[in-house]
Amino acid sequence: MARYVLALDQGTSSSRSILFDASGRPVATAQREFAQHFPAPGWVEHDPEEIWASQSATMAEVLTRAGVDAKEVAAIGITNQRETTVLWERATGRAVAPAIVWQDRRTADHCAALAAAGHEAEVARITGLTLDPYFSGTKLAWLLDHVPNGRARAASGELAFGTIDSWLIWKLTGGRAHLTDVSNASRTLLLDLHTARWSERMLELLEIPLACLPEVVASSLDPSVAPHADLGGRRIPITGIAGDQQAALFGQACFTPGMAKNTYGTGCFMLMNTGHQPLASRHRLLSTIGWQRTERVYALEGSVFVGGAVVQWLRDGLGIIEHSADVEALAATVPDTGGVYLVPAFTGLGAPYWDPHARGTLVGITRGTQRGHLARAALEAIAFQTADVLNAMQGDAGRPLLELRVDGGATSNNMLMQFQADLLGVPVVRPAITETTALGAAYLAGLGAQFWDSEATVAAQWRAGHRFEPGPGSAGALARRADWARAVERSRAWAG
Numbered sequence: 001m002a003r004y005v006l007a008l009d010q011g012t013s014s015s016r017s018i019l020f021d022a023s024g025r026p027v028a029t030a031q032r033e034f035a036q037h038f039p040a041p042g043w044v045e046h047d048p049e050e051i052w053a054s055q056s057a058t059m060a061e062v063l064t065r066a067g068v069d070a071k072e073v074a075a076i077g078i079t080n081q082r083e084t085t086v087l088w089e090r091a092t093g094r095a096v097a098p099a100i101v102w103q104d105r106r107t108a109d110h111c112a113a114l115a116a117a118g119h120e121a122e123v124a125r126i127t128g129l130t131l132d133p134y135f136s137g138t139k140l141a142w143l144l145d146h147v148p149n150g151r152a153r154a155a156s157g158e159l160a161f162g163t164i165d166s167w168l169i170w171k172l173t174g175g176r177a178h179l180t181d182v183s184n185a186s187r188t189l190l191l192d193l194h195t196a197r198w199s200e201r202m203l204e205l206l207e208i209p210l211a212c213l214p215e216v217v218a219s220s221l222d223p224s225v226a227p228h229a230d231l232g233g234r235r236i237p238i239t240g241i242a243g244d245q246q247a248a249l250f251g252q253a254c255f256t257p258g259m260a261k262n263t264y265g266t267g268c269f270m271l272m273n274t275g276h277q278p279l280a281s282r283h284r285l286l287s288t289i290g291w292q293r294t295e296r297v298y299a300l301e302g303s304v305f306v307g308g309a310v311v312q313w314l315r316d317g318l319g320i321i322e323h324s325a326d327v328e329a330l331a332a333t334v335p336d337t338g339g340v341y342l343v344p345a346f347t348g349l350g351a352p353y354w355d356p357h358a359r360g361t362l363v364g365i366t367r368g369t370q371r372g373h374l375a376r377a378a379l380e381a382i383a384f385q386t387a388d389v390l391n392a393m394q395g396d397a398g399r400p401l402l403e404l405r406v407d408g409g410a411t412s413n414n415m416l417m418q419f420q421a422d423l424l425g426v427p428v429v430r431p432a433i434t435e436t437t438a439l440g441a442a443y444l445a446g447l448g449a450q451f452w453d454s455e456a457t458v459a460a461q462w463r464a465g466h467r468f469e470p471g472p473g474s475a476g477a478l479a480r481r482a483d484w485a486r487a488v489e490r491s492r493a494w495a496g
Helices: 048-066 108-116 120-127 136-146 150-155 164-172 200-206 244-251 309-318 324-331 371-397 414-424 436-448 455-461 474-479 481-491
Strands: 004-010 014-020 026-033 073-080 086-089 159-162 179-181 215-217 228-231 234-243 260-264 268-275 286-292 296-304 341-343 361-363 404-407 428-431 464-468
Touching (some): 048 164, 073 244, 086 136, 086 164, 136 200, 150 159, 159 164, 164 179, 179 234, 234 244, 244 268, 244 296, 244 436, 260 371, 268 371, 309 371, 341 371, 371 414, 414 428, 414 464
Parallel strands (some): 004 073, 179 215, 260 404
Antiparallel strands (some): 014 026, 086 159, 228 234, 260 268, 286 296
């Protein structure tokens, strides 16, 4: 009777549920947005209960829309915003504080203090990450410091920590399972990248009690060992779990070392498959676990904190567009940016700069600057940041990229995709099915449940939708990178 796999895609601004059939085609989608909270400059929070309520609602809604009974669902796959940190009571299942979102910068001083004490190289060697407030470890330390009796309660096992995957699994199983997969765990600053186990040294350094941490499991699980969710009166195995960017790498069928994808969402995240051994970055990128089925697959990652969020800022902050989709038409009203550069370092800069004290900067404005110039500069900023990451990634990998597979909401913007191809000098390939994050979670779940028989079957289902080849605009785009670099320098260390 099992004809579908259900993917839960819990993102930064909305929760979605997507039902996929055996061909990897999405047959129904349900989505609900939830509130973003900014209680102080550089702080970003979510309500964990609202996240759960929105995700739970979409699960029921997507089955209704498709006219599908829960007994037709073979397995559930979960993909999620990764470093966002939740702390809850085991006894009640209630969060004891707002979730600290991956974009949040409140622990910048803690990270700086650890770096000043000489721990940066050690942290990179153990975790593959850099000392930055982006990651969950210092967020969790902050929560334990600010929740009454937090550390004592965590040490006694009263409190449970998790990234969003752990939170959803706890809720879906009625508190029966407290676990995370290797891809999410590798983003916490607490995992030994080489053993895929919690690092005693990192727990000591950040004063994190082991008792509050989830069990670390593979990304693709056999139903016999997987947790089971209560859905439509039935218990469905959760056989796929992966952080959103690793899930997108899997969904893009980047199964061969050297293949890479970039996701254009709230932020932009480029990952390259590096095989079965972690590759230490010389250019301030991250080494991370891509996924684990039978063997662990590692990846290099470059994270851009503000991608599509810069378009949301044009809409919500400046009010110069009514809908995010309007930005392409507005940008097309001018032939270029008129010399304007926008560095959207609203919450600092990610790779390859890792500057939590950088802030948004707009340079080159004249009396002739119009709304269209700002719109075009915003789109180009997304592409410039991506090019900075790709340069670093090619330097680490020691090989040129032959093509960049892309996904995420902003890939529907043809102007942005063409400028990206011109800037990178390689084809930018948008797949026929752009829901690659959810699709990756579905594939991991389906492979675990033997809904699909092999990665080769999955790879054969991937199809290109549109290829953007570098065009006549390449020379001009490349020439403007020097001015982009100057603009970035003006944004650096502003809040410091």
